[in-house]
Amino acid sequence: MTYCLAISTAHGLVFASDSRTNAGLDDISVHGKMHSFIWEGDRFLTLLSAGSLATTQAVIKRLREDAAGTGHSLLSMPSMAAVADYVGGLSTEIQRHHSGRDTASTNFESTFILGGQIGTAAPALYLIYPQGNYIHSSSAQPFFQIGEFKYGKPILDRVIGENTTLEDAARCALVSIDSTMRSNLTVGPPIELHLYPRNSLKKGRYLQLDQDDDFWRELSNSWSIGLNRALGELPPFSWEQADQPPSIRSISQS
Amino acid sequence: MTYCLAISTAHGLVFASDSRTNAGLDDISVHGKMHSFIWEGDRFLTLLSAGSLATTQAVIKRLREDAAGTGHSLLSMPSMAAVADYVGGLSTEIQRHHSGRDTASTNFESTFILGGQIGTAAPALYLIYPQGNYIHSSSAQPFFQIGEFKYGKPILDRVIGENTTLEDAARCALVSIDSTMRSNLTVGPPIELHLYPRNSLKKGRYLQLDQDDDFWRELSNSWSIGLNRALGELPPFSWEQADQPPSIRSISQS
Numbered sequence: 001m002t003y004c005l006a007i008s009t010a011h012g013l014v015f016a017s018d019s020r021t022n023a024g025l026d027d028i029s030v031h032g033k034m035h036s037f038i039w040e041g042d043r044f045l046t047l048l049s050a051g052s053l054a055t056t057q058a059v060i061k062r063l064r065e066d067a068a069g070t071g072h073s074l075l076s077m078p079s080m081a082a083v084a085d086y087v088g089g090l091s092t093e094i095q096r097h098h099s100g101r102d103t104a105s106t107n108f109e110s111t112f113i114l115g116g117q118i119g120t121a122a123p124a125l126y127l128i129y130p131q132g133n134y135i136h137s138s139s140a141q142p143f144f145q146i147g148e149f150k151y152g153k154p155i156l157d158r159v160i161g162e163n164t165t166l167e168d169a170a171r172c173a174l175v176s177i178d179s180t181m182r183s184n185l186t187v188g189p190p191i192e193l194h195l196y197p198r199n200s201l202k203k204g205r206y207l208q209l210d211q212d213d214d215f216w217r218e219l220s221n222s223w224s225i226g227l228n229r230a231l232g233e234l235p236p237f238s239w240e241q242a243d244q245p246p247s248i249r250s251i252s253q254s
Numbered sequence: 255m256t257y258c259l260a261i262s263t264a265h266g267l268v269f270a271s272d273s274r275t276n277a278g279l280d281d282i283s284v285h286g287k288m289h290s291f292i293w294e295g296d297r298f299l300t301l302l303s304a305g306s307l308a309t310t311q312a313v314i315k316r317l318r319e320d321a322a323g324t325g326h327s328l329l330s331m332p333s334m335a336a337v338a339d340y341v342g343g344l345s346t347e348i349q350r351h352h353s354g355r356d357t358a359s360t361n362f363e364s365t366f367i368l369g370g371q372i373g374t375a376a377p378a379l380y381l382i383y384p385q386g387n388y389i390h391s392s393s394a395q396p397f398f399q400i401g402e403f404k405y406g407k408p409i410l411d412r413v414i415g416e417n418t419t420l421e422d423a424a425r426c427a428l429v430s431i432d433s434t435m436r437s438n439l440t441v442g443p444p445i446e447l448h449l450y451p452r453n454s455l456k457k458g459r460y461l462q463l464d465q466d467d468d469f470w471r472e473l474s475n476s477w478s479i480g481l482n483r484a485l486g487e488l489p490p491f492s493w494e495q496a497d498q499p500p501s502i503r504s505i506s507q508s
Binding site: 148150151152153154155157158159167168170171172175179180182183184205207215218219222223224225226227228229230231232233234235236237238239240 | 402404405406407408409411412413421422424425426429433434436437438459461469472473476477478479480481482483484485486487488489490491492493494
């Protein structure tokens with residue numbers, strides 16, 4: 001399985017993805033799911049992918065080939081919506097190609113999150129469905145998730161807003177992925193993280209974090225401590241002593 | 255859909271469940287999913303249910319009818335394992351009855367969490383599958399969840415341990431349900447909560463909480479504040495000013 005997410009705030013975009021790929025529980029490997037296409041000063045584009053790795057790789061390969069040519073390509077698209085439509089078209093074309101020679105009922109579907117900025121237009125996020133159609137983010141829907149999204153959704157629902165800084169959004173994304181990895185074995189390190197500051201039109205801050213990375217471990221420990229403290233400070237039930245300070249009720253397990 | 259969970263710690267058992275039932279998105283109603291059977295001083299038994307409401311109601315009805323008779327019943331079972339086997343048998347019998355006259359391919363499956371204590375034996379939790387077989391809890395698996403379980407699992411994974419008090423486990427269960435309700439419309443109030451202190455062999459603390467309940471609202475707000483503070487105190491990225499205190503980085507959105 002997979003877990004990728006992208007967040008849009010007034011400050012720019014954040015992308016995060018795990019790297020675990022599995023074809024059955026006994027066939028697990030590591031493949032990056034974050035692919036950036038950057039023409040500095042003109043456009044910044046990043047794709048996150050979930051679903052069939054074969055379809056994803058074929059789409060990425062076609063995007064790179066097209067960009068090296070002179071026809072329709074990521075570089076020639078006038079808008080983020082046009083890029084979403086172009087990627088959706090490639091994805092369905094490749095799925096149709098493989099379905100046409102399939103002898104079983106194989107699932108060739110891939111889902112993409114597209115994020116980026118073209119020129120002076122606002123940065124945008126798109127969720128591109130396996131069917132090739134797509135939706136864009138909004139202030140009411142400032143993030144998209146693909147893959148094993150449920151474990152890591154509550155923290156995003158509670159925290160992400162228009163004014164969240166890129167760094168806070170990035171920490172929230174890491175917590176969302178950390179929680180998912182703890183609860184589901186099919187999501188795994190290394191984690192890729194990319195912070196794109198609005199209007200920069202170049203590669204932003206990029207990190208690749210492994211589970212034994214000091215920062216990752218510090219973040220995960222700090223989060224456990226913070227969660228347990230938040231729990232320890234929840235209101236007491238009516239039958240608990242009203243004069244008992246919250247600290248006595250705090251939980252020790254991390 | 256549904257979300258129910260039960261937690262076992264050294265101090266006893268905690269049960270929590272939502273009350274939303276839906277047959278399609280436009281056919282939503284309220285049905286309790288927590289059913290207790292108590293013979294004070296002898297045994298305390300509680301069932302949580304997910305899946306076909308018809309099957310669940312038929313199982314509960316049979317349990318009550320049997321308990322009023324003199325044959326095999328919840329009252330005559332010598333152990334929690336025997337109760338799990340008995341409930342699993344009733345569930346599969348009822349499913350078979352309805353499948354036998356089904357003209358479509360209807361899903362009659364129900365899943366149960368059974369928890370309780372019989373006499374001087376230790377309290378125990380069982381997860382009873384639709385197939386009638388079952389597993390029990392352990393120190394490595396101190397909680398069971400049924401229904402929409404993913405949203406609310408990370409907090410349980412991080413917090414629940416052998417020594418967690420019943421009240422802390424209950425608050426954690428409420429947070430787990432609150433997070434699920436915020437992220438998924440098919441889980442809804444009122445919430446039922448039951449705390450069973452080990453060796454009490456009688457009804458424990460029982461609460462029914464609606465979304466406009468003061469305690470529920472206070473708990474949910476307190477949790478949002480605590481989560482945001484925990485996020486604000488996560489370690490800074492290497493490029494952030496090292497001398498910038500965490501409080502400046504804290505997030506305002508609740």
